[in-house]
Amino acid sequence: MSHPNAFLGPRGRLALAKCVVDDGWSLRRAAERFQVSVATAVRWARRYRELGGNGMEDLPSRPVRSPRRTPARRERRIIALRLNRRWGPARIGYLLGIHPSTVHKVLSRYRLARLAWLDRATGRVIRRYEHDKPGDLVHVDIKKLGRIPDGGGHRVTGRATGNRNKTGTDANRRPGYAYLHNAVDDHSRFAYTEILTDEKKETAAAFWERAHAAFNAAGITVRRVLTDNGSCYRSHTFKDALGPGVKHKRTRPYRPQTNGKVERFNRTMLDEWAYAQPYASETERVAAFPAWLHHYSHTRGHTSLKGQTPASRVTNLRG
Template structure:
């Protein structure tokens, strides 16, 4: 006997016919496993609609009083498609700001949860990674504007060369007011150097006034407290803050959340501004950034200010006003601000025109270690002077250090005119008269002995000074030279006829040993290096570089293993290339020339099998 599978409608029809034929409803319901009311409903639907009435029907209600209006859903959907980065909170704030049917009382502005459901129904949501819950963060906000600025550097701006098509990345120096989230600084720079960052910061101070505090990370543009070597000490950004009474705060290492407001600003700013690139020039990029910042400050409601009503950063920001007319903004004279951004309060000190080699002055704050670095040179003052401001008086002959107007140390200078010009570009100013110390006091010349002797350099390039054998230079072998000996200063080897400085070496002599040298005589003028360029030869390495006076110069692998001629002057090095071209680079070291000929290529030593 074959099994016949009946459909649901057929089963219901058989049950209805059995009931209409006189069967008990309870028996039919028990056979089908349903409630007797269900059988009664089948009979009613069959009598009214015949066989079609036994089919399944939708349980959806005919109307839903709390369902969002179709017009509102259309507006929400179009806003999300036009601005894919807008979330439910931003969409709701925009609906509150702009006029529409809901502002006339016809429709109600939907809640954030309703907007979320609309976006889910329309398939306009995107998956996001899981984050820490909001209640786990410790939020803080200053009670008023201009109390704290968060400053940082971010990339994301692409510049393309119209001729070559080369794409490079520029940097943006950004600053946000902590209370109002007002963007006080957004400057596009080619490279985020210390000077470029300080120019942008000074322009923001000129435009909006001086805040009470600024907070940054440990970038070398902002602080030198944690640097090593010459980078340790007070940088130009710290000096601007100190001279204007701004407290400079630093975040903890690896804790960007402590400067979270500017970091959150980057999360909004960087994706939107990068979509407009690449840009053809810095001016075009800056124009786009200025337009975006103007809209952000005055038109765009900020979600962190008020979640119920649309509030823009400009509503809560107020520029600082000087407490008295005597309050002036200090800006280093070496920083040239844009004319459109200069304020009347900016003070450009009137300083006399400085000539190359003239003395300069600058200030440094002693770090906890007691080591100060100026122009790549170290000066020891000791931890006991931590926090004191030291005034440096520099020229090509002497370096004087003063604290509180009294000189505490004087050293023989190793700075060149090029080094002095570089320090001027970093904020140093022309110096006044050389500081004078009291007789016998710190830094005075009383009790110090300076003598000269003449010696003939041995074949190995050495000279004998008492019980010490000092290396002069191999290329000076057999030459009669003079030696300028000063206590606690390097030895100066010079030509006795022209007093041209040939070499400098560490001084191993004590005071007593220097006074007992044979054939010593009173000193003449301080030996000076020759102004004529010194010609040397160097062999290009396998990676295309040469080393002259401790400075590595890249020439390119195309010249590897070639011998080139270099003319070393006081501030430049000119290299004659094998193809007849000449390239000139800036000299960055003060080391003297110690070898004239380049090293011969090394040959491999044959192995003994």
């Protein structure tokens, strides 16, 4: 598209065409006056005779016929597979026998939402939200994580050796599970986590009291807490720990996406700490956790914050 104020933009083309058609100038004289070729003068004069002043705009570059374009019936099949099964271009292309890039062009042509924007269960576009201030909402959740036996687990030593390390441990000291109680601020993603031995109501209530104190020390005034419908969070003990100044909200049953920020924190924690390197024992992995948690909140750039750290969004945390 040409600039409207360009020398041979729509207004300049119209003046050139009027000189030839209305004023009777020769094509060579008009071309010399407007510093264009004779062929250009012929084109705009012919366009003016056929379409008038409206013909001075650039025509679309799309061809009149596209014999190699994907048939409409196949396009409808591509769209139906995307909407009904939520498949990507590769799977749709393999099923229909066409290249994934062709499927991608069809999906882009009809402006269908990306799979990353959709809820896989319902196919609806995910509603993303973020509260305006730190403490307006804190996501709380528990992540159950298998402990590492002394000598290393099967992820490092292999299935056979890992099982021997696990069964060879004293019966009173079997690896079992660790319960990571997590609290993540919605606005800043500032996180507080403790590795505890169970998920009972007394444990969850005591964790929240310590987490609340940690958030207050960081300058975050908690106003609302969001949890799932676990029995520990539905107890009166946890309600008493929250106190009258904190409002408690629970997610809809079988809808973990509502508590998505802490769920995403759980995945990051597993990728960057729990399974990031081979640990010889649970003690070694637990010892590495405080440094990682500090790195997450203070020095690690967060993609949803456009590279900022969670601490940079907390008032007065950096002094």
